[in-house]
Amino acid sequence: MSAPLPPKPQEPLLTGRRIIALWFPHWAAETSRADYDVTQPFALIDMHKNAQRLVALNDVAGQAGLYPAMTLPDARALLPDMQTAMADPQDAAARLQKCAYWLQRYTPWIGEDTPLETADGLTDYGLLLDISGCAHLFGGERALLEDMAARLATYRDGRSITLRAAIAGSIGAAWGLARFAPSDLTIVPEGQDAEAVLPLPPAALRLSAPHIDLCQRLGLDTIAQLARFPRADLTRRFGPIPVLRLEQALGQAGESLNPYLPPPQFQAHKNLPQGITQIEALATLIGGLCAALAEQLQEAGQGAQRIDLTLTRSDNAVMALSLPLAHPSADAAHMLRLFEERLTRLSGGLDAGFGVEQLRLVAARTAPIIAPQENIGLSGRLRKAAPMAALGGLYDRLVSRLGANVVVRPVPHASYIPERAVRFASVLEAQQSDDDVASIIDPATRPLFMLCAPEPIEVIAEIPEGAPYRFRWRRVLYEVTAAYGPERIAPEWWRGLTGESLSHHNRRTRDYYRVEDMQGHRFWLYRDGLYDRETDKPRWFMHGVFP
């Protein structure tokens, strides 16, 4: 190598990420289905390079001097009564994935390890967890890691799982520290990845076997020695990948995590040989997917409550449409109608670009469908669909075209403040049971139509605390001929105490009057604030109209 020049110091990328790398050195053996005595040496064997070799050991066997890739006869020579079983790599990988889902109790973002080319076909089992912003929920990183280690120790009943873990700011650093740091559980303070990684051997850089070999031949024992060389020289000697790994471990290059996501239970997808742009053709394809999805759902006796449609364009742009349903449905025609409604109303139409290449339909949330029993003997009348199902279909169509916040139903609320006595909830929300909150108000004293917000009006009253005499609302003058009231409504004083801020219209006592004008129009208006006690100049507001 040329004369070692100190490389230009590079600033680490401050990403604020915190990554946990977990390493299970004996995963395959410790989680194996084989029934063995955990206090005795145990190994999994497989045929490799024309010999039966050990591919995984438990802790006891490792301490007895066995090592992976050893041939079975050699191992038997050392430990004649060792227990063995055939290895099943797929099963071990599946168990690791299951463990990853279980670890989602700590963070939703859990990824698989970078696949590594190891000598002798041995598999390395580890997981990566992005815990950025999650640690405080468990009382800090140390507490989280200890909790995780304690739970993993008893994860598979009866057998403890050997675990090494590290928390660092980058995937590369965490990976290396989990495997080569002196302690089992390592936590690197934020921004000190480089210092922690530099004393480790080059193998901690996720290098392939030939590269590790090369480092040994060059006499490079630590990453620090490697990092002293200019990157260009390293690239010439090792190729681009080890340099990238080095920069990733030092936090100078970014890296993303490929998360495991639980596969949806009900899904249908279609890959097209060529991108299509026509909405009509897409609708036909979506219809096919809906039919496939509906069939899966019907077989399982389930109905979809939310359907997600993902369209991938040929330029890899992804468009997603999510469709909530009022009632669980497994009706393909219904789903298709909703999607057609939605597609035609996409703002600016569907931008298919150079064509959609993949369509994927997933039932993101499902619920069991109880098939309605058909009535027998209804000969004269038309047979009526189950009311909830019929309404559910209508709600879905209305919501998919008009929006969930437009299709609503009134929900009563126990309050004397008129605008708080009712709120609108989407029809897709479950209908609450009818309690007696509505009965606290006499319905006849309330207007059938309530203005969206009280509108200020100019009022002339005979006496300041009396009923209005005439008023002007929306630039029209009304002469009052009859007034009923006042109905006094005090603000909800307890709201101010609990720290909730009172809204503008809920600070003063209101005196409501029902008034009728000369033509017979009837209004509901109020004076905001008690004269002389709360305010000198009470304002008047129009709040509703009576039919």
Added chain:
Amino acid sequence: MQRALNSQVKKTNRQHNLSRLQTLVARHETVLQTGASVTTGFADIDAYLTAHAGGGLPCGGLHEVAAETSADMAVALGFAHRLAARFLHHAAEDDVLLYGQTHAACRDGGQPYGPALAAHGLSPQKLVYLDGVSLADLLWAGEQALSCTSVACSLLTSSDSAPDFTHSRRLSLAARTAERPLLLALGNTGASAATTRWRIAALPHNGWQVRLEKLRLTHDTPPPTGGWAVYPHRTDVRVEKHDTHIMPLMRRAV
């Protein structure tokens, strides 16, 4: 002679054709009432409907309720709500009322107020409300509701724009086919194919002036031009009871 005979035959043919066409037009113009119908609950109006419309308002039909002036929109809606309540009582127990408003109707007239619905014979639990949509969406929603067996009645409100004859004809046919009622409460009216059109104005002392402007059920007796003066809250026992304990503070003769 032959020519005179020919012209005589032609004339008879023409008269025959004319009368046949007249019958046909009359048949198309008149909606034959076959399905169920409801009464309004006002004795005078019901007496007229019984005599001339075969018992009441047909359930399968489009009914328009128009306001006399823009200030009367609230009373027109009150009348429409009353009709909706009658239709709802006639329907099955779980059926709902779809009540939709355009943006303008929402802004001008306000939203339906849940606690007051009970005084008008409606239950808040049975109300599905569309909170401000365009006129096209409103009419679309009405058509969708007609095809749903669990919607007893739809009440659509537009205070500014009105549907044109094509919309009206389409909805009217859909309502007749579905045998379910569709109520349109309008601030402005245009050409319409509705089965009935009512025009409502406010009357002093809690009253409504109700005129039946159009009735496509009969041809013989037109409805009284002056309409009927009705006092909905006086016939309603519940409201009477509540009103007695609220003392009128001030009542002036003007």
